[in-house]
Amino acid sequence: MEITRVIKSPVLTEKSNEALGKNVYTFEVDWAANKFQIKKAVEFIFKVKVLSVNTLKVDKQPKNLGRFHGFTNKFKKAFVKLAEGYSISFYPQEEEKQDKAKVEKEKAEAIKAEKEKNAEKEAKLAEKIAAKKAKKSSATKEKEEK
Helix, strand or coil: CCHHHCEEEECCCHHHHHHHHHCEEEEEECCCCCHHHHHHHHHHHHCCCEEEEEEEEECCCEEEECCEEEECCCEEEEEEEECCCCCCCCCHHHHHHHHHHHHHHHHHHHHHHHHHHHHHHHHHHHHHHHHHHHHHHHHHHHHHHC
């Protein structure tokens, strides 16, 4: 089985969103996929480190819609626990916002560092100017005294 066809989609429910706090992500995976394939696929696609994988097979269930009778599709869920420091972003907008915030923070830090350097340079120049003025004033006082 191809590694890119193992994971079908993320499962986004209230329960799975609560599990995100524990660094556990839920995916709908291929019925025939095993835990090793799921781990390899998640690590390859999302570039993260997987600690453990738990799977759950959900069988078809009867459903009625008016006079029509049928079944839901069977599927397999995988609960993937990631190592500390790793995360997966299901929403690209959030990732873009985080990237923009990170860039803005870096710019702010660079500006702050530049301001500090400029302040140091100004302080050094002020000291030099003060020293020159002190020399000139002491030299003029000596000339006046003679």
